[in-house]
Amino acid sequence: VKPRSDSAHPTSEFEYIAWLRSRTPADPRVLVGPGDDCAVLVPPTRPLVVTTDMLMDGVDFVVSEVGMRRAGRKAMAANLSDIAAMAANPIAAVVSVAFHTGAGGAEDLFLGLRDAADAFAVPLVGGDTNSWDQPLVVSVTVLGEATERGAVRRRGARPGDWLFVTGPLGGSILGHHLDFTPRVREALALHAAVDLHAMCDISDGLAADLHHILEESGCGAVVHAKAVPVSSAAKDLSRKTGKSPLEHALGDGEDFELVFAVGAEDGSQLLRQSPVAVTRIGECIDAGLWLEANGKREPLPPRGWVHRLG
């Protein structure tokens, strides 16, 4: 395996690994970085949080339209959003990739991964580089560490809890799904300020992800239609789709905001003074998932993106 000297771009996995090792700075948390059989990290002192997310060209983005850098950025950011959902601190990431042979852009993918990781000082400590004749696949695994208050689960919401979201929802497909900022800092700030009973990031869609919380917690919820923050993208999209902006806010996926439940007292404290922008959208009840508008409750179907296997 001789390095090609006639090209500025790495053309084999080993040249690529050498290239990215040269761009990986030393980090006191990293005992062994890219280039060995495994990475080795200083062990965390608090519970270890792990998430993995695979993104595919043609499903999660269209590389020919968005470019490799934004594809890489999204792959890392989507994983960091899952770390945020537990209100944990991200500490390291590994990435496995299947490149489309000959398509190029390996460096751009790495730079995009680093764009998102660097924003949270997360070292990229290892990975696996492959190529094939099929579309690009990127799988990221991020490790994190729970705070001293512990990881926040989907389970833990109780009737009487208030429900909040961290930002406007809907219409992510128009661009937000590529350039969102994972709510890592917001989650940590909220977790320090109040007792988060349950939390989830909004990747499948508000109704679907809230449904995840309710299923795990064994309770129900009412969402107030007027309270749901609707993004301007949801309004833009609404003009094309014929669906209402609210429907987009409730059903579209990939907002990568957080939906969480807190006790009523913590809830009113957040309304008075929250460390980050939050919007109260409803409250937990005994059972069911309901949308309340004009004083009337209707069932809110937990629709969202679902990967069909069969």
Next chain:
Amino acid sequence: VKPRSDSAHPTSEFEYIAWLRSRTPADPRVLVGPGDDCAVLVPPTRPLVVTTDMLMDGVDFVVSEVGMRRAGRKAMAANLSDIAAMAANPIAAVVSVAFHTGAGGAEDLFLGLRDAADAFAVPLVGGDTNSWDQPLVVSVTVLGEATERGAVRRRGARPGDWLFVTGPLGGSILGHHLDFTPRVREALALHAAVDLHAMCDISDGLAADLHHILEESGCGAVVHAKAVPVSSAAKDLSRKTGKSPLEHALGDGEDFELVFAVGAEDGSQLLRQSPVAVTRIGECIDAGLWLEANGKREPLPPRGWVHRLG
């Protein structure tokens, strides 16, 4: 997302997740298992070892020939082999998958992953389930914990060291690449018995992987042609390819045995009494990678499988 009651097989990612959660036993190391935004683990007390490996249908196996169960088994075992290469203890795994829509076999893939993981008491703590119209992709990340002697790196071999391998090599494509046992136990037993200076698992091929050790260690090696253990598969394959069995043993990938360097004193101890079967194949010298046969040294090209990007 209603569970389909008319089918014995999960047809959506949520049914699949519910199915595999029901098959995931409690584990004292696992604080939160599959089904939340992240898994949460009891933190290891010693350095944390991380590896990731992505396998693709048509590249690493042909699903239509080998079936989903063996595909899953290989994906997990290949990752465990990297943990073995550091002489670490595997502690947990996460898996992200892109299934080929409609192809079925999701349960079999999980059972195959578990076949390999269960053999080392490794819990499968989380993952990401996707589907698309392209071939199956499985990406596994395994976490491990270094022993008190530390993780064994590729770097650390020195001139005068003796080189060993843990088993016969070559011809893996005839079947071994699907049913190998990752050398986790062997690595731990060797690490407890002697001071392993450097180690690598043989995934690219003996010459290529030994070359990795030499590059990282900054030394050379001589391999004795007669000493290289040649598998019966290498001999079988030789009859079809016209290459010699030795060439297959030196160049074929996916043996998933270990190649390692120890000091001469530890080396002779292993020859007298090793905790596991090992074969001395040569020794480290100042520079170069050489094959010695009939008293003559020829350069040994570090050829092996390389993913081309350009």
